[in-house]
Amino acid sequence: MADVTTNMRRPSPAHASGPKPRRAFSRKNIMIYSILFVLAVYYLLPFYVMLMTSLKGLAEIRTGNIFAPPMEITFEPWAKAWATVCTGLNCDGLSRGFWNSVKITVPSVFFSIAVASVNGYALSMWRFKGANVFFTILIIGAFIPYQVMIYPIVVLLREIGLYGNLGGLVLVHTVFGMPILTLLFRNYFSSVPEELFKAARVDGARFWTIYFKIMLPMAVPIFVVAVILQTTAIWNDFLFGVIYTRPENYPMTVQLNNIVNSVTGVKEYNVNMAATLLSGVVPLTIYFLSGKLFVRGIAAGAVKG
Amino acid sequence: MQPSVSIQNLKLDFGSVSVLRDLNLDIGQGEFLVLLGSSGCGKSTLLNCIAGLLEPTEGSIHINGNNVTWSEPSDRGIGMVFQSYALYPQMTVEGNLSFGLKNARMPKDEIKTRVARAAEVLQIEPLLKRKPAALSGGQRQRVAIGRALVRDVDVFLFDEPLSNLDAKLRADLRVEIKRLHQTLENTMIYVTHDQVEAMTLADRIAIMKGGVVMQLDTPDVIYNKPANKYVADFIGSPSMNFFDTVLTTADGPQVSIAGKDVSLAGYDFTRPGVSGDVWFGIRPEHILTGEMAGAAPTQFEVRAELAEPMGAETLVWSSLDGTALRFRVDGQMKITPGDALLIGFDPARASIFDKVEELRI
Amino acid sequence: MSQSGKPTALFKNLSAKIAAIPMVLTALMVFVGCSVWTIIYSFTNSRLLPSAEWVGLDQYERLWGTRRWLISIENLAIYGILMLILALVIGFLLAALIDQKIRFEDGFRTIFLYPYALSFIVTGLVWQWLLNPEFGIQNAVRNLGFETFSFDPLYNPDTVLYGVLIAGLWHTSGLVMCLMLAGLRGIDEDVWKATKIDGIPAWKTYIVVVIPMMRPVFITTLVLVTSGIIKLYDLVIAQTGGGPGLASEVPAKFVFDMMFVSQNLAQGFAASTMMLVAVIFVIIPWAYLEFGGKKHG
Numbered sequence A: 001m002a003d004v005t006t007n008m009r010r011p012s013p014a015h016a017s018g019p020k021p022r023r024a025f026s027r028k029n030i031m032i033y034s035i036l037f038v039l040a041v042y043y044l045l046p047f048y049v050m051l052m053t054s055l056k057g058l059a060e061i062r063t064g065n066i067f068a069p070p071m072e073i074t075f076e077p078w079a080k081a082w083a084t085v086c087t088g089l090n091c092d093g094l095s096r097g098f099w100n101s102v103k104i105t106v107p108s109v110f111f112s113i114a115v116a117s118v119n120g121y122a123l124s125m126w127r128f129k130g131a132n133v134f135f136t137i138l139i140i141g142a143f144i145p146y147q148v149m150i151y152p153i154v155v156l157l158r159e160i161g162l163y164g165n166l167g168g169l170v171l172v173h174t175v176f177g178m179p180i181l182t183l184l185f186r187n188y189f190s191s192v193p194e195e196l197f198k199a200a201r202v203d204g205a206r207f208w209t210i211y212f213k214i215m216l217p218m219a220v221p222i223f224v225v226a227v228i229l230q231t232t233a234i235w236n237d238f239l240f241g242v243i244y245t246r247p248e249n250y251p252m253t254v255q256l257n258n259i260v261n262s263v264t265g266v267k268e269y270n271v272n273m274a275a276t277l278l279s280g281v282v283p284l285t286i287y288f289l290s291g292k293l294f295v296r297g298i299a300a301g302a303v304k305g
Numbered sequence B: 001m002q003p004s005v006s007i008q009n010l011k012l013d014f015g016s017v018s019v020l021r022d023l024n025l026d027i028g029q030g031e032f033l034v035l036l037g038s039s040g041c042g043k044s045t046l047l048n049c050i051a052g053l054l055e056p057t058e059g060s061i062h063i064n065g066n067n068v069t070w071s072e073p074s075d076r077g078i079g080m081v082f083q084s085y086a087l088y089p090q091m092t093v094e095g096n097l098s099f100g101l102k103n104a105r106m107p108k109d110e111i112k113t114r115v116a117r118a119a120e121v122l123q124i125e126p127l128l129k130r131k132p133a134a135l136s137g138g139q140r141q142r143v144a145i146g147r148a149l150v151r152d153v154d155v156f157l158f159d160e161p162l163s164n165l166d167a168k169l170r171a172d173l174r175v176e177i178k179r180l181h182q183t184l185e186n187t188m189i190y191v192t193h194d195q196v197e198a199m200t201l202a203d204r205i206a207i208m209k210g211g212v213v214m215q216l217d218t219p220d221v222i223y224n225k226p227a228n229k230y231v232a233d234f235i236g237s238p239s240m241n242f243f244d245t246v247l248t249t250a251d252g253p254q255v256s257i258a259g260k261d262v263s264l265a266g267y268d269f270t271r272p273g274v275s276g277d278v279w280f281g282i283r284p285e286h287i288l289t290g291e292m293a294g295a296a297p298t299q300f301e302v303r304a305e306l307a308e309p310m311g312a313e314t315l316v317w318s319s320l321d322g323t324a325l326r327f328r329v330d331g332q333m334k335i336t337p338g339d340a341l342l343i344g345f346d347p348a349r350a351s352i353f354d355k356v357e358e359l360r361i
Numbered sequence C: 001m002s003q004s005g006k007p008t009a010l011f012k013n014l015s016a017k018i019a020a021i022p023m024v025l026t027a028l029m030v031f032v033g034c035s036v037w038t039i040i041y042s043f044t045n046s047r048l049l050p051s052a053e054w055v056g057l058d059q060y061e062r063l064w065g066t067r068r069w070l071i072s073i074e075n076l077a078i079y080g081i082l083m084l085i086l087a088l089v090i091g092f093l094l095a096a097l098i099d100q101k102i103r104f105e106d107g108f109r110t111i112f113l114y115p116y117a118l119s120f121i122v123t124g125l126v127w128q129w130l131l132n133p134e135f136g137i138q139n140a141v142r143n144l145g146f147e148t149f150s151f152d153p154l155y156n157p158d159t160v161l162y163g164v165l166i167a168g169l170w171h172t173s174g175l176v177m178c179l180m181l182a183g184l185r186g187i188d189e190d191v192w193k194a195t196k197i198d199g200i201p202a203w204k205t206y207i208v209v210v211i212p213m214m215r216p217v218f219i220t221t222l223v224l225v226t227s228g229i230i231k232l233y234d235l236v237i238a239q240t241g242g243g244p245g246l247a248s249e250v251p252a253k254f255v256f257d258m259m260f261v262s263q264n265l266a267q268g269f270a271a272s273t274m275m276l277v278a279v280i281f282v283i284i285p286w287a288y289l290e291f292g293g294k295k296h297g
């Protein structure tokens, strides 16, 4: 993974490879652009259809074409998806799931990054006996299918009284975020010159002083990458949400699935698509705002699979 | 007087690799000691042990009589300056200087005075509010020295502090460090690759090889009377010429080179009376040429194979008795390859080593 | 100045050790402990609750006699193989296209990668809608006049997997593209110059020079995509719910249903243990190639 991330970091002028530039409108160029254009349409189509469907009335959906723009734009489906659509007995819309997801994501991101950054720092700077054994287990652990561990974790959470709580889910996210984040931070801190750490020790700084005063301020970019990575991953999580929380605490993904795939009642496709878009808003916003950093994050986080 | 730093039987292993072996070293109060040696010989490792950044496998380290072998770096009364400066990038110069003092919970006004004083000594007052990124290499290294200075330490440790600087700055800062040592009068241990630095700065030089000190003495003795062939070869550039020969004592000490006997009258024997197979070493600058050669008791004619004019003098590559030979001639002499030159040896400036342990005879 | 003795090994770097407690607990209690727990309980007859009654390999015999499990395995194999090949091929082609010094590179990359930012649930739901025969693509094409056009993979047991595959590729290929692009850019520009001087055509350079040089990137991508495939769950839940019938069941869903729906814990444990075994078969050759190979050169 390390090589991938470093390559991502290379500034774009150095990027240039491939055959040398040629005239702007050579035959080959036109072909490349047309292929890319067609592919871009394929990738964008689902988003476009989601958006169009969510702005149409049900009647128009039934008679019209999913690719056609709405003849009459309505925001009704969005309002309904957000505030009044029912899941089970609750009829307060996706807003419930949204706020649950916020309540899950914010502390999970915070704790997982706090724990992992300290871990990565301890592993790279304060090598103590046995540290690498645990780190190796941790990295191998990243490849174990979650299915193997989910039930015993239910048992453990029940033992400590966190099963079904948001607290329990936060703990689970912290635990499963640990391998990749620890790796991310360990690699980052390993690239910090060792002499800096030595200088700080000569200056009388101990473990926590060095972490908070020296390392933390230096590591801001990698923290941003970690936040992007974790926010997206936790917001998009479904499996842990459905297992470790009760229905009233379900995150947005779970609630969305329950709304759209519920077998009762009339299928309101426009509301469904509005709801789907609503749960994509947060990760998409992060994606479009963070740009290159997101790429760095997934290149590093791809290990998580 | 009690030594400032005393290292006893120090051993350090990285796993199965033994980096320092049974090292003993006493450094006097106010002494400027230079650790010199080829890359990987354990200089930084030794310095890190003294600083408390590495734990020795065996042995002990005393500073001012206190056993500090297991103390925290900050409790040892040492300050350290690194090759890469190691300034805290997010702090201003002032922050860098005061970081150690803040960690020691020193009162604010005391910190202020000390920082001001150090800045004055090092002439970095105008830079106090800048971040390290906005400083030149020389300024950064000054700040790094200042970081040790403010802490008012007994022992300064330098790990190749000038290696990252260009030649001119290096010379300037070298003088400044020397001056600093004269003003502060505290102990300094200085690691370097650079022989010129070592020669000009040191009160004593310790030449290290493979985790062992090969010789510890004043620059003068190290240069003129190297204790063994390694030191003789290591010090001096270009390095000493060595002839593989036999030392006989029957008709007074003499060695035989290219079939001629070279008398060693005037050589100051460390071990008089020893004879047998030896290395006869003579520095390029101690080979007599021109008129001086004519006056030498034994003379040789050699052919110049290559000449490297260096301005004031010219370095001539040649060979004698199958041994490559380098010597210096006056820069005014024009030498072309193939020229025949007369040379001679001044035995008083030679170095002779036995071939078993390669120690000075 | 303090004069202290040699600290005992336990208290050396004490703060670092305390700080590492969460990692140690996670490694030992969750990754080792929980996995071992599951493996052990897969040899019991736990149903609603874990029970300690030992039944040997019974659960495994039953598992491999269960039609739904066999279908899940087969589905995963088909989906997995196709996904791997197609994701790598599409990802590489996208990367190679983008690497042609084109304009709007960032724009295209943003477009190809954005699905990866979305959850599998969103991916599954949107493709469920697009592939809806009544209102989706099929309907749109029929409205154009192709009355007999038929494209409803999700409602046909024989083709439902391909419907899931389309969605999966849409979601993942951007990631593969990103990794491949990083690999392509890691190749020295001089390689291109050299092949150009030698007059080797671009396509041949890719096949003969570039792809072999990108071996590490391919291996990494392979492992990532594979471990993603084994975990395949959310996408199926959202898009097909495992249907029609059992036609798009997958092992992860089998495990979940056994544990949390059918109250047949031990079957779930046995099935998840089999998943673990499968992963080990992927990881070991990879670890060998990645770490074992390096030592020798």
Ligand SMILES: Nc1ncnc2c1ncn2[C@@H]1O[C@H](COP(=O)(O)OP(=O)(O)OP(=O)(O)O)[C@@H](O)[C@H]1O
Pocket: B014, B017, B019, B037, B038, B039, B040, B041, B042, B043, B044, B045, B046, B193
């Ligand atoms: N953490 C370590 N683990 C294993 N070996 C090490 C470690 N640190 C240093 N070494 C080895 O110890 C030896 C001495 O290293 P040291 O850094 O002290 O050399 P040095 O004399 O300072 O060299 P240089 O002049 O290049 O700085 C080297 O051979 C090095 O490879």
Ligand SMILES: [Mg+2]
Pocket: B043, B044, B045, B159
């Ligand atoms: Mg060194």
